[in-house]
Amino acid sequence: MNIAIIGATGTIGKAIVSNMENRHTLFKAGKNQGDYQVDITSTDSLNRFFNDIGKVDAIISVAGDLHLGSIEDMSVDDFNVGLQSKLLGQVKVALTGQKYLHEGGSITLTSGIVSEQPIAGGSNPATVNAAIDAFVRGAAVDLPKVRINSVSPNVVIESLPNYGPFFPGFEAVPTKRVALAYQRSAEGPMTGYTFKVW
Numbered sequence: 001m002n003i004a005i006i007g008a009t010g011t012i013g014k015a016i017v018s019n020m021e022n023r024h025t026l027f028k029a030g031k032n033q034g035d036y037q038v039d040i041t042s043t044d045s046l047n048r049f050f051n052d053i054g055k056v057d058a059i060i061s062v063a064g065d066l067h068l069g070s071i072e073d074m075s076v077d078d079f080n081v082g083l084q085s086k087l088l089g090q091v092k093v094a095l096t097g098q099k100y101l102h103e104g105g106s107i108t109l110t111s112g113i114v115s116e117q118p119i120a121g122g123s124n125p126a127t128v129n130a131a132i133d134a135f136v137r138g139a140a141v142d143l144p145k146v147r148i149n150s151v152s153p154n155v156v157i158e159s160l161p162n163y164g165p166f167f168p169g170f171e172a173v174p175t176k177r178v179a180l181a182y183q184r185s186a187e188g189p190m191t192g193y194t195f196k197v198w
C-alpha cells in the first residue's frame with residue numbers, strides 16, 4: 001500500500017514507520033522534519049501535500065498539539081490550542097484526505113487515554129481526544145467507500161521523561177505496541193472504531 005503518515009518524525013510516528021516500512025511505500029511527513037512538510041492546521045498545506053504525493057491507500061495522522069494546565073488559570077486561547085491543532089487539524093486531515101484516497105482506503109487519527117481517564121491539568125486533552133473518537137464514529141457512517149478509525153494510546157514509555165509526572169500510576173505502553181494499532185486500522189477491516197492501547 002501507499003501510506004501517508006503525518007507526524008512520522010515524532011515519538012509514536014517513528015514506531016509506526018519502523019513497523020510498516022518493510023511492507024508499504026511510506027510518505028513520511030512532519031511539520032518541519034521528514035521527507036515532506038505539512039501543517040495539519042492549514043487546508044492549503046494539506047492539499048499541497050496530497051497533490052505532491054498523489055492518491056494513497058491509507059492516511060495516518062499522529063500529530064497535534066494540546067494544552068496541559070489547570071482550568072483555574074486557563075485562558076480561552078490556551079484551550080483553543082487543542083481545538084485548533086489536534087482536533088480541527090486532524091478533522092482537516094480527514095476532510096481533505098478523503099479526496100486523495102483510493103476506494104477501500106483508510107484514515108486513522110490519533111486521540112488518547114485522557115478522553116476517559118482524567119489527569120490533573122487534562123481538561124483540554126480530555127475534550128479533544130473524546131471529540132476525535134466521536135468524530136470517527138460519526139464520520140464512518142457517511143463514508144461507505146473508505147474507512148476511518150482512531151488510535152487512543154496510553155502515555156508511551158518513550159515519553160515518560162516529558163509526560164510521566166502527569167500520569168502517576170498509569171501503565172505506560174511501548175510505542176512498538178501502539179504502532180500495531182495503526183497497522184490494524186490501516187490493514188484490517190474495522191471502521192468507526194477506536195483502537196485503545198491501554
Ligand SMILES: NC(=O)c1ccc[n+]([C@@H]2O[C@H](COP(=O)([O-])OP(=O)(O)OC[C@H]3O[C@@H](n4cnc5c(N)ncnc54)[C@H](OP(=O)(O)O)[C@@H]3O)[C@@H](O)[C@H]2O)c1
Pocket residue numbers: 006007008009010011012013029030031032033034038039040041062063064065066085086089110111112113152153154155156157159163
Ligand atoms: N506520546 C504519548 O505518550 C502520547 C500518548 C497519547 C496520545 N498521544 C498523541 O499522539 C500524537 C503524537 O504524539 P508524539 O508524542 O509522537 O508527538 P511528538 O513526538 O511531539 O511528534 C509530533 C509529530 O507531529 C508533527 N507535527 C507537529 N505539529 C504538526 C502540525 N501542525 N502539522 C503536521 N505535523 C505536525 C511533528 O513534526 P516535526 O518533527 O517536523 O515537528 C512530529 O512528526 C499527539 O497527538 C499526542 O497527543 C501521545
